[in-house]
Amino acid sequence: MNILLVDDEPLELEQLEYLIQKKFSTCKFFKALDASQALQIVKQHDIFLAFLDIQLPGKSGLDLAAELSRSYTMDIIMVTAFQNFEYAQTSIRLGVVDYITKPVIEEELMEILAKYQRLSRYSEQIIKALQIIQQEYNEKLTLNYLASKIHINSAYLSRKFQEEVGMGFSEYLNDFRLQVAQKMLVDHPELSISTISERCGFNSQHYFSQMFRKTIGQSPRDYRLKETFR
Template sequence: MNIMLVDDEPLELEQLEYLIQKRFPTWKFFKAQDASQAVQILKQHDIMLAFLDIQLPGKSGLELAAELTRSHKMDIIMVTAFQNFEYAQTSIRLGVVDYITKPVIEDELLEVLKRYERIGRYSEPIMNALQIIHQEYSEKLTLNYLASKIHINPAYFSRKFHEEVGMGFSEYLNDYRLKEAQRMLIENPELSINTISDRCGFNSQHYFSQIFRKITGYSPRDYRLKETLR
């Protein structure tokens, strides 16, 4: 898996690479100190995950994230030394998968990276499929659509997905959507349950609430209240 780290401080780049590489030794790292270097890397390599420092010289990390989400399929995690609510909200609106603050704490970093733990063991077609799911989970994704995007037979793709991921395509997609919904419920208290259901790709609020309760034991509204009171 190719991962890109963007920070104008070389020591921060080295530390972040060191912390991630301890847990994911097979990942390949590409490092940039500003947006222009990052763009050059993207012209030569397929990047699945990028860590972007918000305070970059020239084009900011948020501006770079906006550009990347428009033109590339990758997951983005923002990094900043400032615990600024506005930064966090802007990051969420851009569709980044997470937001962490400096100094980076190893346990918190690994918690953010849990969703990628199995990726190093996947074949390239399945990695490509997972990347599409992580980017387009809010759309009406189907197995046939994914198979066509990665240019393999749908029946073979279905079998291969289950063999490598340990669950079927639909189950994985719903699981990923539910995790994103849980995050949105906590981080976006201003959003209605219906809006979150729609943004996470569920066909109806009723179905979303039904499957959410089945998996978590709570309704979306009760889950939000429980987590808010912690």
């Protein structure tokens, strides 16, 4: 797994790399002092996770995050010495996955990294495939499309997916969509079941409800009622 660290303070880069290496000793790290260096690295390497300092010389970390989000597939975490609510809001709008402040506290960093620990045992191809699924789950994803995005044969991807993830592509995609739907049912009570079904990438509300009941053990409506009044 390739990790990009961007900060104009070399000591901050070294400290962040040291802390992350404790959890991901086999990861490859790329470090940049500004947005220009970062963009050159991203053009040459498949970056899975990026830590961007907001206060960079020239182009800011937020501007860099916006550019990376438009053109590349990676998870972005913003880092800043300023506890500024406006920065946090902007980061969220850009779709970054998290936001931490300096000095970086090891426990907080470990909490953020915990969700990536499972990925450290996967090959780069499967990591890339999972990342695309998690970002484009609401689209009409197919195995052929996924294989073309990471430039490998679809039959080979299908076999690798089963071997490493322990389930097939379609099963994983449906499971992930259902996880998103569960959260959406509770967090957005104003949305209809049909709208949630569509936003999660299911072809029809009937199929969504059928899969939801089979996997979760109750209908989407019953699940929403139960979780809302818990």
